[in-house]
Amino acid sequence: MQLSLPTNSVRWDQSLARGHTESYFLKANDPQCPGRALWIKFTLLVPEDGTEGLGELWAIRFDGETGRHQGAKASFPLSSCSLQEVGLGLVIGPGRLEPGHTRGEAGDGDQNIRWDLRFDVDDQSTMFGLPHAWMYEASFPKNKVYSPCPRTRFRGSLSVAGDLWKIEDWVGMLGHNWGRSHNPRYHWAQCNMFGDDDCVFEGYSARIALGPWLSPWLTGAVVRYQGEDLKFNSVTGALNSSVEAELFRWSFRSRQGGWQMHWEVEAPVGDFAGLVYRNPDGTENQCLNSKIASCRLRLSRKTGRSWEPVADLKGKRTCAYEILQVDTEHGVVMLA
Secondary structure (H helix, E strand, O other), rough: OOOOOOOOOOOOOOOOOEEEEEEEEEEEEEEOOOEEEEEEOOOOOOOOOOOOOEEEEEEEEEEOOOOEEEEEEEEEHHOOOOOOOOOEEEEEEEEEOOOOOOEEOOOOOOHHHEEEEHHHHHOOOOOOOOOOOOHOOOOOEEEEEEEEEEEEEEEEEEEEEOOEEEEEEEEEEEEEEOOOOOOOEEEEEEOEEEEOOOOOEEEEEEEEEEEOOEEEOOOEEEEEEEOEEEOOOOOOOOOOOOOOEEEEEEEEEEEEEEEEEEEEEOOOOHHHHEEEEEEOOOEEEEEEEEEEEEEEEEEEEEOOOEEEEEEEEEEEEEEEEEEOOOOOOOOOEEEE
């Protein structure tokens, strides 16, 4: 898919006086101990009222073995940040993100998180969450997402208050999203560790704002299976009555292009970290964030008049799973 700007370019148009939010996010899981994971995010937040925007650094260290997750956030005036016009290049406070490398720190004292990580970029092929290039350029849909590095390897270090984790060939990803605001409600997941199977899943179910109302769940997914992109994200298939979106669990089924899939993901409340996401209009959402969820993906292919099972894949505590909502009654510990 060819877009108007190279992959990873900042999409904030400074000539337009309107709200904007944009994120580059990285996650990685320890292949030797999948309950250990990291998440790092670089965010641009531009308010609707024309006041000074913010560049933000976020970081979470997930430790599923101890049940202790640690998170931090740091904010800086957007005018002090450096944003490369074409391609990947951001400097937000002490944080830097460039092709194949990120470093930075956020938080103070016991919640100080520092990282210095390198990741593979040369062998990566972008996975696009939307089905058509025009959808990334037009005003609708309001939110855009793709993953420039859907399955890469990380090396380096991450520490919390001096407690060092050495990162050696952790499996992870780099994603990029942007829009006028966060979607009011969504479930999103990405898994690239299904044991030894060559597969990456990324998908979403979202309810978009239609004036004072919310739409039904709109759903899409892409599965990269053995090097082939299986697309379950057509516009006509977005309304999907099979979606079950609950607190800490999400599932759906889809048939498109001669393939059928059944997706399930869940995690206990203790495997989530809570974050407050601010919108350009000043409202807030609760992000329930896990990078150690468990998932199952079943694939079948149309053969004549029947469906032939092709794969039954499971990711045990290796799945990124995020829930966005307004309701604060969820029981997840808020970290930032």
